[in-house]
Amino acid sequence: MTMKLYCFGESGHSYKAALALELAGHDWQPVKVDFFNGETRSDPYRQDVNEMGECPVLEDGDIRLSQSGVIQQYLSETYGHYGGRSKEEERDVLRWILWDNHKLSSVAGMTRFLMNFLPREKQPAEVIGFLQGRLKSAYGILDAHLANRDWIVGDAPTNADLTCCGYLFYPEPFGFARSDWPAIDRWLANLEALPRWKSPYDLMPGSPADRT
Amino acid sequence: MTMKLYCFGESGHSYKAALALELAGHDWQPVKVDFFNGETRSDPYRQDVNEMGECPVLEDGDIRLSQSGVIQQYLSETYGHYGGRSKEEERDVLRWILWDNHKLSSVAGMTRFLMNFLPREKQPAEVIGFLQGRLKSAYGILDAHLANRDWIVGDAPTNADLTCCGYLFYPEPFGFARSDWPAIDRWLANLEALPRWKSPYDLMPGSPADRT
The missing domain is CATH 1.20.1050.10 (Glutathione S-transferase Yfyf (Class Pi); Chain A, domain 2)
Structure with missing residues (x-):
């Protein structure tokens, strides 16, 4: 099943999770969050997506996780890669x-x-x-x-x-x-130099040039 | 064996680790770090104790750990308490x-x-x-x-x-x-209200009044 990552291009914290997904070759897609128009500060986002009002948020089936460090650790524990060897x-x-x-x-x-x-x-x-x-x-x-x-x-x-x-x-x-x-x-x-490495704006939606 | 915690009273990050040790009833003692005279920024401290130049640092036998979150997680994994139930x-x-x-x-x-x-x-x-x-x-x-x-x-x-x-x-x-x-x-x-709870300056050496 395709994992979803709530994120936006300018968010380096989102990039940490997106890069972990991409480098490991996971099936994932970004869900663009409109940070610059206040989406992460809105009541619906805080109630339904993340009470901390932040990106990234990962959805993997029924599991929903926030904080890039938690997401990275979850991916390592569940699917291997990048968690350390001991x-x-x-x-x-x-x-x-x-x-x-x-x-x-x-x-x-x-x-x-x-x-x-x-x-x-x-x-x-x-x-x-x-x-x-x-x-x-x-x-x-x-x-x-x-x-x-x-x-x-x-x-x-x-x-x-x-x-x-x-x-x-x-x-x-x-x-x-x-x-x-x-x-x-x-x-x-x-x-x-790692296979599948991408820069933040190539990995997540919303470059500065896109914003109006 | 008595655990050692490199810390100083003013350090809230140290307090997190000291409180985890004290509430769980561990045998531990503080090692006072002279932050206000530059000890954490000194070459010996960075080389011998913590390259990140920070407190707290926990010593438990041969194991030495820094970052309060790592210390807390280590204590939970090794001795139980406070790690969560699932x-x-x-x-x-x-x-x-x-x-x-x-x-x-x-x-x-x-x-x-x-x-x-x-x-x-x-x-x-x-x-x-x-x-x-x-x-x-x-x-x-x-x-x-x-x-x-x-x-x-x-x-x-x-x-x-x-x-x-x-x-x-x-x-x-x-x-x-x-x-x-x-x-x-x-x-x-x-x-x-927890048994053994103490305020930071009762738990770690070096209150503001001690500094000259």
Whole structure:
């Protein structure tokens, strides 16, 4: 049965789930959520789809799950792929998923939103500067970790990679330049080289150019 | 064998792990980390304790784990308690742990730091206002979820509760008032009523008054 992923192109958190589905070769289709017109904040969405008012949401038969990390773990447990090869690796994958939610993707997502999807006169310069400072520290930690590794956990791609890359392939500026972080750059190239890898706007509906 | 938790009193992320240890009646002791003098940012700490430069870190014999959500899940899997009573509850616990890392504790921790542990003249008003707006939205989601429930997942305390409360028992102001959120207030009282419950500064070393 075809799985459904509630998502939209600009959502790096959705991309983490979409990439896990696509790289594993699952049968899935996106359900576009109209974030920019307030769908995730609407009562029907909160009541019927996700009380947290977020994307992504995965439907697999009767099972409905939110939070990209839960979706990734569910896919690994149910269908294999990307969960890590031992209990120790599983815990390490979760460690990076949590770090990413706390320090990297959450902050990158906010910063990118403020810099690209708000009118210029509403962009809060002090907030953007603060968040970029936090991000720089996060890039440093990831780059140091990847200095002598091809993948974040073990010697193969896992959900740790598919999580931490969530916002790093987007074209919109938010203060991240691959050339500044050689180990991150090499690791992102490893991801791009995987069979079936696609960029966010090739994998999910709704590019910036589509919005009116 | 006595477990060790690298932590400090002001760290709500550490409190999540300390509370999980204490409520379950484990034999553990805190190892105080001198965050305010830069210990977590130091090379020895990053090399020997945690490359992510964070607290908490748990040592249980030869096992060393970081990220409060990983520590909580490890304790549940290894010793029982707070993990949820079914696979469905386990996933729901992880869903709230991820949401908390992304939307609640991470933002509350930053806001509290900026408002209480920086000199007044260095407190960035625009950033604090922005973060408090994000927090208000998070409190609303948690309060709505708890409106007709005693606990976040199922009908007993789980790591979901022990995570989301991470910063909500601290005395320092960061824009959270229990009286504004009746369901959260009731739920926090449920936690306070648990045998062995302790407030952060009673559970971990280093109160604001100790700092010089």
